[in-house]
Amino acid sequence: MDNQITLRVDGADTPLTVDTRTSLLDAMRERLGATSAKKGCDHGQCGACTVLLDGRRVNSCLVLAVTAEGQEVTTSDGLATGGTPHALHDAFVDHDAYQCGYCTPGQIASAAGVLAEAARGWPSAVTEDLVADATDLTDAEIRERMSGNLCRCAAYANIVPAVAEVAVEQGVRA
Amino acid sequence: MREFRYEKATDPAGAVALLAGEPEGAYLGGGTNLVDLMRLGVATPDVLVDVRQLTSTEVEDLPDGGLRIGAAVPNADLAGERRVRERYPLLAQALLAGASGQLRNRATTGGNLLQRTRCTYFTDTTMPCNKREPGSGCGAVNGYHRNLAVLGATNEGADSSHTCIATHPSDMAVALRALDASVRVLGADGERSIPIAELHRLPGDDPSRDTTLAHGELITAIDVPALPWATRSRYRKVRDRASYAFALVSVAAAMDLQGDVVADVRIALGGVAHVPWRATVAEDLLRGGPATEAAFVAAAEAELAAADPLSDNAFKIPMATNMVTRTLVQLAEARA
Structure with missing residues (x-):
């Protein structure tokens, strides 16, 4: 219908x-x-x-x-504005955070969501202190929060530092 | 996917009235399970009544210190809710242990309670399954069942119309079962409140029914009563990978520790039964007794004594025993 x-x-x-x-x-x-x-x-x-x-x-x-x-x-x-790539786009390029690239738009949209959730102070399954006021997106936190995005090329080792770099820029990683 | 009509109502009562006249219709919440089941041909509603924006998205304080969670509160928001993290750590941890960030953003509290088993025979329309197609038998008892139930299942053989060894997939429901939550439901005859213990049902002689809800009843909210000592609580989950997988076994527990004595305790298990399994045998043994590892082991073993495993899921018995023990040890050692 x-x-x-x-x-x-x-x-x-x-x-x-x-x-x-x-x-x-x-x-x-x-x-x-x-x-x-x-x-x-x-x-x-x-x-x-x-x-x-x-x-x-x-x-x-x-x-x-x-x-x-x-x-x-x-x-x-x-996420790009007026032809200018988003910080996550640049970070994925700089860190070679993909091989075939098929999962990349999903990874980047998800990472943008992760950064927004961290800015709200939301904990994750690996957060030790559930009532902490601020989130620190450690590598373990990024891996857990990005676990809903699979990469069959297994570019994870480069995706984590790409997301981490932008997390530092946005003040959600020490 | 079967064709369906998409309907919206202006309020919950309107949605209930709409679905009352549609015997093959269903409510649509976040859709993270239902849409998938429709795509698989497992769910075949001819009408979807969208209720995602009808019920409350608020978490309200109850006079007794508990919380009323609107049925449309997304799982992610509930896990992030400060009052949940402070008062009910086991509930926040259970929510965070479930699904992925994307799914938690979309899935609702009410829908989480009503998600269907992930038994592979249920989701494969070419296989026999008494839950999906009553009377077709159970493919799992003689097939792939390492992830299925060891407690409260019905096993009268693969050909029996009663046999079902499915597990309830929710993490959140296990924590809510430990917390004695109640579920507020709106039906054609008005509103009622169901203790969560009476919401989910064992397969018994009708595996097709997961819950005691009548067709067209709509979950509007979940009430979590006050439990001051739930600050000493946690949710642990063992699964086949570190994240984003359903539980093999999970434990939700809270402890009221007075000195070295377990004054009171709540324990519920996930991944072991057709329902979130409240470990009342273990609780009764522990209440008023010493908070020692030996007592925890004895209680866990007593709870699992009723287990009736199949060839490939017997590992869940020591796994559950060890997890209950370890969780209680951690709670006894934790700062409240």
Whole structure:
């Protein structure tokens, strides 16, 4: 069954008619030509489809497009401003934090979410002091918080320092 | 995926009224489990009533010092909530032990309680499964079951329509079971409150039913009663990888330690049963007794004495025994 919706992806509003079964991921990729987020497992297990939905990282394969109306979707592409790469983009390049690159837009959108969550003082499963006021994104914290993003090339050893560099810049890593 | 109509209501009562007339419809919360099950062909609703923005996203103080958690509070927000981290460390830790950051941002508190088992036979429509297709039998008892139940399961053989050895997948529910939470539910006849002990059910003779909720009942909030000594609590989870995996065994525990005596204790286990398993046998043995490792081992062994493992999941018995023991030792040694 078809529904009329308007999706706002990376700042652009597009009205479209979608089958209610369409995921946000498929609507972006197949209907809007917004191919930054990738389809890996399509089950919420790999993280390649990660986008920010009203600033929070989610798996866009598990979000029905009809439920995303009125929300701001930001992909890795949308993190760049006016052709200038986001600090995470630069850090991933500088640290060679990928091999094939397929998971990278999801990794970067997820990392942006991690930084925002750390700025809110949210703990993780490896945080010793649950009631600490501030978060220190140690390597162990980054690994735990990024565990929803798989990299089959296993570029993890370079992804962690890439995220760490931006975490220092943003004041969420000592 | 089966075609479905997408509906929104203006308030929870409207959503309940909508679904009451749709026997094959379902509520949609965060969708992190339901959408996946629909894609797999395991869940086949013909109508989805979106309730994600209908129930509360607030965590409110209750007069007794407890908390009322709105059903739509995302798992991530609940784990980050300072009152949860301060008053109920085991609940914050359980939430953080579950899923991934992306899923916790989307999944709701109410939906977490209602997620379905991750038994591979349940999620594979080509396999027999009494939970998915009542009467089709159970593929797991003679198949892959190292991650499945050792307590409270029904095993009358692979061909029986009663057999089910599924586990409940939630981490959060294990902590809420230890905390004696209650679940507020809105139905066509009004609102009721269900102790969490009575929300989930053992497979018994009807493995298809995970909970005691009637069709169309909507979880609106979860009440967590005050438990001042829950500041001495924790959640531990053992899984096949360091992060982002379901529990083989998990333990939620809280201890009221008076000197060297266990004045009171709460213990619940995850990954071992069709429900979050409250270890009442162990609790009864420990209450009023010495806070010693020997007492903890004896209590854990007594709880697991009822276990009835299969060929490939018997390891869960020593694993659970050791985890209960280790968790209680840590709690006894911890600063409150």
